[in-house]
Every structure is written in structure tokens, then in C-alpha cells.
Amino acid sequence: MSERFEIKAHEHGIVRLFTLDTDADGPAMSTEPDWGADTDDPPWPLRDALGVTYLDSDFIELFDVADLEGVGLPQYMIDGLGVSEADVEEDRARLEAISGKILVVVSSAFGGFAGTLTPKSPLRWIGTYTEDRAPVSFKPLPSEGAKGATGDKAPPSDAAMSGRVASIALLVLFALVAVVVWVAS
Incomplete structure (x- = not known):
């Protein structure tokens, strides 16, 4: 049975990683649909392999892990994708062992639509991670120049x-x- 992942409407801050089995038979995977097809909904094997109806290509990455030489996948996830360092540390050994092509899908790729992600061959799910976000703080601004700018x-x-x-x-x-001039005239 394949994995199923629920995508919430307006989901944000989630990063999903998949490996791409390049030895698998089937169509070539691309981060763009086949725009040459004469149809309103061009074929897109990558979208179909994820099992979703909507996918925004601006929020997915497909690359060879070897391209991260000197940085490595764990550090790329922390620095490039904003994933929590604690989350990456839990999976560091497994992430460092990955080779070949990898697919990165961030929440914005689903366009704010709810749905179910059902990845199938040639994709294999690695993990789901959360972006590290600084807590929201509403402290007064430290500069005297900021005073009076809020309606004070x-x-x-x-x-x-x-x-x-x-x-x-x-x-x-x-x-x-x-x-007087009008009355006098």
C-alpha cells in the first residue's frame, strides 16, 4: 500500500522530500508539464506520480543530491529550505545516505487547495519536515525614531x-x- 498524505487548505511551512528512482520504467520526470501538448490540461508525469490534481512548478525542486557537494542535503534543508535544525538532526544519517535525484515539494506547490497526496513510482517518500519559524513578538521598537509613527x-x-x-x-x-460686492452690483 502506498503512503497517503492529507494536505490541508492553505497549508504552509511544510517541506516534503522524495527520492526519484531513475531506473524505473516510465515517462521522464520534469518540473514542468508538457506544454507542447495541445490540451488545456497538459500531461505532467511528475504531478501524476504525486497523485495530485494541482501543482505549482514554482514551488518544487528536482535535482541530483550530488549537486549539493560541499553543502550536503541536511545543511541544504536547514539553510536553503528553512527546516528546523532539530528535525534534520533526527534524520541526519538517513539524509546523508541519500544519493541520486531528489524532489522537494513545499506547501505553496498545492496552491492553497486541500487534497490527498498519493505518491507512486518512481517517487519514494523520504520525510515531511516543518520550516523553522521565529516566534512572533510584539515588543516595542527600540529606536526613538519609531515613536510617533503609530499614531501617537x-x-x-x-x-x-x-x-x-x-x-x-x-x-x-x-x-x-x-x-457685499454681489449685493452692490
Whole structure:
């Protein structure tokens, strides 16, 4: 029986890893659908192998682990994908042993749609990881320059108030002059 993974609507922060069996018979895997096909829904063997109806190619990566020479898959997951270092440490030995092609699918690849992921050959699930996120903090900004930028206004000065009164007085005086000129004509 193959694995089944529920994808929640508007899921975020999840990274799924798969190996790609390059010896398996079947169509070549690509991170893009076959745009040359004359159809509204072009064939896409990778999407079909994941068992999903929607897949955004901007949020998937398919590459050979050998391309990470000097970095390695565990460090790429931490630095490049933002996966928690603690999560990677739990699987470090297994991740370092992986060779060949790997598929990385992040939550955004599903476009916010709920569904079921049912990967099949030539894909083999490695693991599901969570992006490491800093806790949200609502502490006051430390800079004095930030004060007053959130609506903390000082009351208008006496000079500003005097200017406003004078402007209103001039407008009233202008209106009275206009009425006198209009009545006299």
C-alpha cells in the first residue's frame, strides 16, 4: 500500500522530500508539464506520480543530491529550505545516505487547495519536515525614531492653532466681501 498524505487548505511551512528512482520504467520526470501538448490540461508525469490534481512548478525542486557537494542535503534543508535544525538532526544519517535525484515539494506547490497526496513510482517518500519559524513578538521598537509613527501624535502647537484660526477668519472675511460686492452690483 502506498503512503497517503492529507494536505490541508492553505497549508504552509511544510517541506516534503522524495527520492526519484531513475531506473524505473516510465515517462521522464520534469518540473514542468508538457506544454507542447495541445490540451488545456497538459500531461505532467511528475504531478501524476504525486497523485495530485494541482501543482505549482514554482514551488518544487528536482535535482541530483550530488549537486549539493560541499553543502550536503541536511545543511541544504536547514539553510536553503528553512527546516528546523532539530528535525534534520533526527534524520541526519538517513539524509546523508541519500544519493541520486531528489524532489522537494513545499506547501505553496498545492496552491492553497486541500487534497490527498498519493505518491507512486518512481517517487519514494523520504520525510515531511516543518520550516523553522521565529516566534512572533510584539515588543516595542527600540529606536526613538519609531515613536510617533503609530499614531501617537502630539497636540498641535499654539502657532499651528493660531494659523488655523487666522485661515478661517480670512475665509469668512472673503465670503463677506463677496456677498457685499454681489449685493452692490
